[in-house]
Amino acid sequence: MTVASDRSIAYFSMEIALESSIPTYSGGLGVLAGDTIRAAADMKFPMVAVTLLHRKGYFSQTLDSVGTQHEAPTPWPVDEYLNLKEVSARVSVSLDGRTVALRAWQYDVKGATGHWVPVYLLDTGLDVNSEWDRRITDSLYGGDKHYRLCQEVVLGCGGIRLLRSLGYDRLGRFHMNEGHSSLLALELLDEEAGKAGRDCFTHEEVELVRKKCVFTTHTPVAAGHDQFPLDLVKQVTGRSDIFNMKEVFCCEGVLNMTYLALNLSHFVNGVAKKHGEISRLMFAKYPIDAITNGVHAATWVSSHLACLFDEFIAGWREDNFNLRYALKIPKERIEAAHAKAKGQLLEYLRLRGFAGFEEGILTIGFARRATGYKRADLLFQDIERLRKIVKDGGPIQIIFAGKAHPHDLAGKGLIRRIYAAKEELKDGLKVAYLQDYDIDMSRLLVSGVDVWLNTPMPPLEASGTSGMKAAMNGVPSLSVLDGWWIEGCIEGITGWAIGEVDGAPSESERSRRDALSLYDKLEKVVLPRFYCDREAFVDTMKHAIALNGSFFNTQRMLQQYALKAYLL
């Protein structure tokens, strides 16, 4: 497929992780977007995607001797990327009464079968723009509300205009990955009104746009939804009348991007069953479905395991359901392939100055954004108990990685606490915190550790996807029951649960109970199985692949989107 007009699904996301060296993503949302597009390319979906260029990247992280995070911009040489080409089209948007010109760079994501999905990265870095305007597409999640709103106008309104100028005139579905791109729906309403030669849109046009839009919400907390004071919206967009239409824009005085998307989408979904429930209770008037996230198998399976899959599971890349046949692979072959991945990870550590990590020791991985609710320090709640578990049950080594958002002081404090625990435990067990976490490091970690640890404060982890990547690599999760793990956990078969689904009277009590459960599970189940019952441990590894790898992938996820949202 080469003709723009043949494509019918437009996917919009503020961040998309295309490759490690293009730092246009901050975490799970962007990696999910990248995996979705990679799966769409594999599955020959008629999709096109839009994001911002983020010329200065997210940020690079360095950690000093006590774990204090230091940030630096990561400008990347846009012109030097051979797989990124500037498109000749130019469009513009109006911001604060000025006309801001936009261009785009095209990156083609190639699928396993030769099909590709074009991704357009919008860029205001043009000489005709003022210096401030040129920086609008520089920083991901940087700047104040005004900067963010300008970015969202560029993404939503500018994105639609760019697609139209490139000939995408038969798009039937517009998928908003989180509320940052909701303004695209407003642009579609304006398009419909414009066709009829009117300034304002009608009820029929609202219905028409609603039929075209799909919205995936990712935020399980009330305070996390993107919103802007209406005065700011009026100043930036130069429009005032339409925002009084409560049925479309929801609230007088505030433009809530989630409500805008909820009101203008025919299909809305949360990213795991539990997250669907939470979202429905938050927004009870809206029919919110759930499509549990997935990950792109061919991207996340280590080369060592991929060779094994190629030998035993024909067509696993093209059809991920085939991963269920991992149960047929001889245990010693799974063990050997994982040992190679583990060796590669430990070599990576050694090269970065982390000495003394050994292949025979139970290695626990924990890598994700450093932020309060993910509770990276839960394992260190009771240092003496942990020391005793290691002494009695067998050695453990732990590898951490993850960036804290530059404004997230609690997240930064969490990294320092892990450094402090590392120092306190230095005679008992090895702890490493790898700096400047990215996709490549993530791939090494999810495939090279023995157990993947996940300890969010429920119900704040909408889905979580790193445990899915680990599962694909035969690495079982030891995780709090939240997000995807409520669906993925079969106790002792695919991994192990920490704590109960239902909550405790307070957050501190929940943390206390979860830490106790984590210690018990480590001491009584995981360590004995790892060191004394290898047969059972490798069986858990195989079931992680067969039951969770075959399901929690972006192929299955996209099939559900096709069934429920794209084809209706």
Added chain:
Amino acid sequence: MTKEQANPLNERSSSIDPVCGMTVGADSDYVVEECHKRIFFCSSHCKDKYFAIAPKDIDPICGMRVPSSSPYTLEEDGRVLRFCSVDCRAVYQERRRK
């Protein structure tokens, strides 16, 4: 388009039970009205459960149900109002001033 002309969301022919996630017809007998919109349930069980598990407070500006832990509060006539964000609270205060 005027406010009256806009399509209320409860005109959809089907909805999703917010408790169990099941698709239910807009003709379901199990229905409650909240902020002028109807919420449909598959059964009396889910309808009752909704009131037990949904956050009790409703942001008076945007209508979002917010947990009792929300830090964005205002005291008014001896009762506590809870908001989803500092923005909604600011809009409420502004309206009160007018």
